[in-house]
Amino acid sequence: MTEQQDSPAEAGEVRHRTIKSFVMRAGRMTEGQQRGLDQGWPKFGLELADGLRDFDALFGRTAPRTFEIGFGMGHATLEMAAAAPEQDFIGVEVHRPGVGALLNGAMTQNLSNIRVYSCDALEVLRDCVADASLERVLLFFPDPWHKSRHHKRRIVQPAFAELVRSKLRIGGVLHMATDWEHYAEHMLEVMNVAPGYRNLAEDGRYVPRPEERPITKFERRGERLGHGVWDLKFQRVD
Template sequence: MSDHQKTEGDQSATQDSMRPESPEAAAHPRRLKSFVIRSGRKTAGQQAAYDTLWPKLGLDPGTPLRDSRSPGRESAPLVIEVGFGMGQSLAEMALAAPETDFVGIEVHPPGVGSLCLQIQTSEIGNIRIYQHDAVEVFEGCVDDASVDRIQVYFPDPWHKKRHHKRRLIQPEFTAMLAAKLKPGGLLHLATDWEHYAHHMYDVLAAEPTLENLAEDKFVERPEWRPETKFERRGQKLGHGVYDLLFRKR
C-alpha cells in the first residue's frame, strides 16, 4: 500500500473499532495480507489504457516471474515495488533507468489503471504489473536470491496501537523479502510516520540476513526514489520522511 492509502486505512480502522473482535477471530488470526480492500473506479482513460495494455503488462500470479521476463532481458537488474499507489514514482523510476526491469504490485484497480495510462502516455517499456496480494506473489512467483531491490514506500502506518498487528512490515514478511534478494540486494522502505519508521527499523535490524547501510538508523532519500507530491505536502506541514536502506548480507 502506498501513501494515498492512509485515508482508507484510517477509515478501516474506524470501522473496525466499532466492531468488537469475536473470540473466533482472536483464536484464528487472519493471514497477513499486504492490502486492505478500498472502493474506487478507474477513469475512462485509465480503463482504456488498462484494456489495451493489460494483456502485455499484466503478470499471472500463478506463473513464476522468471518465465514472464522479456526475451533478452532475463539478466537485467530487477526491482520490485510493493504497493505502488497511483504509480507516479514507479513510472518516473522506470523512465530514468531503462536498463532495469521494474515490477509493481498493487491491488487497487484505479492505481493499476493510472500506471497503465502513464506507461501508455510515456511509452515506458520496462514495467510489468501484478494486480494481486504481494504476500502471495512473493510466496508463489518470485525465486529466492533473484531480486536486486525491493521497495515499499509509505505503507499504511495503522497508527492506532490496537491496529499495529496489521502493519505490513513484520518479521515474517521481512524475512521473506530478504530471502528474495540477491546477495548484496537492497531493501528500501520509506514512511512519513515516525513511530512506524522506528518499528520498521527494529524489524529490519532483527533480520540476521540484512545489514543497515545508514550510520545510525535512517538514510537520506536515495536518488532513485522520486519525491512525491504527498511527501512535499507533508514536509510543508512539518512531517518528517524516513528512508531505511538495508542490504542482503
C-alpha cells in the first residue's frame, strides 16, 4: 500500500505542493526482515542517487519489466515474480520492514528477477527509469485519502498519469486496484481524460480482477466483510 505526503520546499524557493508516493512510517523489524536488509540489500537493493539505470545490465538480460509502486510487505510481488520468472520486477517501498520482508523472501525462494528501491517511487520513475522501457506499472491499494480536504494528496493525479505514460512502452499497461469505490471513481475520472491512454475495460469502467494480480490477506479479509475491489487497466497507445 502506498501513501503520500507533502514535501518541504527548499530554502529560498517558492513553495509548491508536491505529491509524494508515501508517508514515512516506523515499524519493528523481525529477525527475517533484518536478515533481508543485511544480506538481501547488497544483492537486490538500488539507490535513487545512482540515477538512470541500465536494467538490462542489472538483470543480465532483456525482458518484460514491471514497476510496482508501494509493495507493502512484498507478498504479492514475490508471488508475481515466482510465477513469471521470464519477467523482471522493480519494486519501490519506503516501509523498512516491508523492504526487509521482500528481500528475505527473494533470498528464501532463490529469485533473481527482483530489484528494490526504498525511497519515493515517483522520484525513481523520473530519475532512474528510461522512457518507454516498462511493460507494466502497478499501483495496488494506495492510500485513498478519503477525506475531501485530503484528495489533493492522492497519488493518482494528471501529472502522475503523464509520468507513468512516458515510462511505459507503447502497448504497456498501468494497472491500479483499490478497495475504496470513491477512489476508484477518482482514478477513472483522472485516467479517462489523460492523453495517450485507452481503458481496457469492456464497459469503459473497471476490469474483472486479473488472474496475474495475487489476492492478498488484506483483500480476502475485505471480501469476507463485503468490501469490493476495483481494478483499472489503462494501456498506453500514444
